[in-house]
Amino acid sequence: MDDAASSAQRLRQVRDLPCPRGLPLIGNLHQLDAPRLHRVLEAWAEELGTPYRFQICGMPVTVWSDAELSQSVMRERPHRYRRYASLEPVLAEIGCNGVFSAEGAAWEPQRRLVTQALSLPHIRAFYPTLQTITARLHDRWQRAAERGDVVEMTDDLKRYTVDVTSALAFGEDPRTLEQERGVIQEHLAQIFPTLMHRVNAPFPYWRYVRLPRDRRTDRALAEVHRTIRGMMARSRERMRDEPSDAPRHLLEAMLALRDAPGSDVTDDIIAANVLTLLLAGEDTTANALAWSLYYLCADEPLQQRLASEARAVLGTHAVCPEYGLVKDLDLFEAVCSETLRLRPVAAIMAFEPVEYVQVGDVALPAGSKMFFLTRGPMLDARHYSLPGRFDPERWLRGHADADARVHDPRAWVQFGAGPRVCPGRHLAAMEMRLVLSTLMNRFTVKLAVDPATIEEITAFAMVPNRMPVRLELRPTVASPRPQTKHSPGRD
């Protein structure tokens, strides 16, 4: 037997992979409880190893928990792999087929614009606005602390991320941190669970009949798209009335491209990217921050150490006073990395090959469904010592070498990898360090409920069901002072 024939014999086919016991015809469909999807898949991975498959009616979905493999799949895009194909039509139907779901020639120009808009030089130029918005979050928390209110952090943090993304990418600050109700987040919140539900549905029933949840989503989408079109119209007016040599933000760059001769960009593509950025920038960062509070609330000594680092960098300012100083907030960055290791907001990443591939010893025809679970490798003692322990120190330079602990950051792929790596990662890192340093400099935090009641929900991102927190002003800043209209980074 020649080498090719013997290796073909050793290759497993998808049908050879272990599969959890299911039912005739529907397979494992009845076990795929959408809000707990990542937990269900992780439990099967513990039982069956990697890779395994589950069945949605006649369709097999392969599931992998191998960081090295997921990295190589992500790097071999777009020529060998693409995102899960069911995503594109589902996103297109809601007017959101932008840079996240577009493939091939349509993806490249969108990616270029978005990457540029979220690049470090842009974030640096945007820093004064970031300070202003972070100061607004501080003021909101100060009022809550003075009143003794419990703050639902998932809500406040989404207000923050939407204000930031909008101001940076679309040149409009919706100031949702200053409003109580009627904010765009209430509508965006309807969209993720519906997306999750539709991408995994065996049959697109909503194209034939609208259930109450679909009608709720329709209403939310109508409102969100009305807001987006309003933003586009205002941006056009500003471009006409206050022309500038270069686009001032992503929305202007996209509108300019649309008006260029021979352009393929349409208003619908622009609106789809505005919605993509609102969704991509809101939930991930806000929930990563909310998860970090889960750990901080349980660890007063860590809060104390963070407060000292914040005080050393921020001094008496409410917000880090200079862009250049943010990099000194090392321990804060470590807290964010460690939080995402234990609570990966990107818990499932879904791809498929565009041609026949061999992955490990498995043969996969084009179009095979591949889910990568990101938490398994991050909780593997081969990659991190004492993997179940929340230990931000492990991310600090020199620490791993000092006591020869295992620390393999390649197992951490929370921002993806390769050509489609998250273009918002610099902004997310900046937001997380700014928010947490402001919080720890001025407040102590306590969870307002039993931590056992905080549950993980799959809602596209992996989010906590809630994060109610009680804030107390730190004694050094608790002395009564008259409230003045804020200026960013003020004392």
Ligand code: HEM
């Ligand atoms: C903690 C925060 C965040 C996490 C964990 C996260 C995670 C991810 C992941 C895993 C991907 C897929 C990467 C891949 O396929 O290789 C992604 C893509 C993307 N993210 Fe993020 N993200 C975060 C914040 C943001 C922010 C703040 C923005 C923008 C405001 C953003 C915009 C995007 C976009 C536009 C894509 C699609 C890129 C493409 O397909 O070319 N993300 N993100």
